């Protein structure tokens with residue numbers, strides 16, 4: 001069976017100034033001379049979305065935001081709407097990242113509402129799920145991730161373009177990764193939960209792995225069954241590192 005094209009998405013988190021666009025220019029040049037075998041996306045901070053969209057215009061790189069508000073507009077100081085991201089050139093948006101679930105108390109219900117707002121604005125969400133170390137050590141990783149999938153994906157997501165990202169909280173920025181068997185186990189559970197909630201129509205929707213993906217472990221992680229790509233933090237900030245991951249897909 002032909003494998004679906006993988007999605008390698010970089011999450012720049014709160015990193016990057018105008019000068020960082022040099023990395024994006026280098027990435028575009030490298031992908032022009034040797035096209036990627038996968039989809040490539042970059043999710044910069046909001047301040048860079050529009051400039052990065054301009055820098056990557058004409059390249060296959062897709063641009064995304066890192067979060068959006070569920071409401072369309074209004075008195076929400078400091079927040080950004082899905083339509084604003086779209087207007088700035090984004091086509092994707094990361095939602096429910098553990099740094100938002102933990103730092104801002106975002107619930108599954110809120111993530112689901114944000115996903116609906118993303119669709120309404122024409123953005124494809126990347127919905128993040130993942131267990132803490134405490135939950136994994138208690139043997140609850142699959143149960144936690146399954147319940148996050150069931151409650152964070154609105155029913156209206158069926159038939160739309162989206163992705164789920166499995167990011168174990170303890171693997172983010174730590175250099176630690178689950179074993180390949182653990183990644184496969186959770187990804188299979190995510191797929192089963194997605195099918196249970198949304199039906200077989202989502203059988204080809206990518207499930208990304210995220211958490212300390214680097215050039216030297218990307219190829220083996222990306223070869224795990226049900227891993228449809230990667231959500232990359234630190235290693236997406238420098239073109240050579242991100243390229244090393246892209247070339248492994």
Ligand code: 13P
Pocket residue numbers: 011097167171172173174175210211212213231232233234235
């Ligand atoms: P790192 O790749 O830096 O571990 O971050 C992963 C992540 O949180 C991507 O969203």
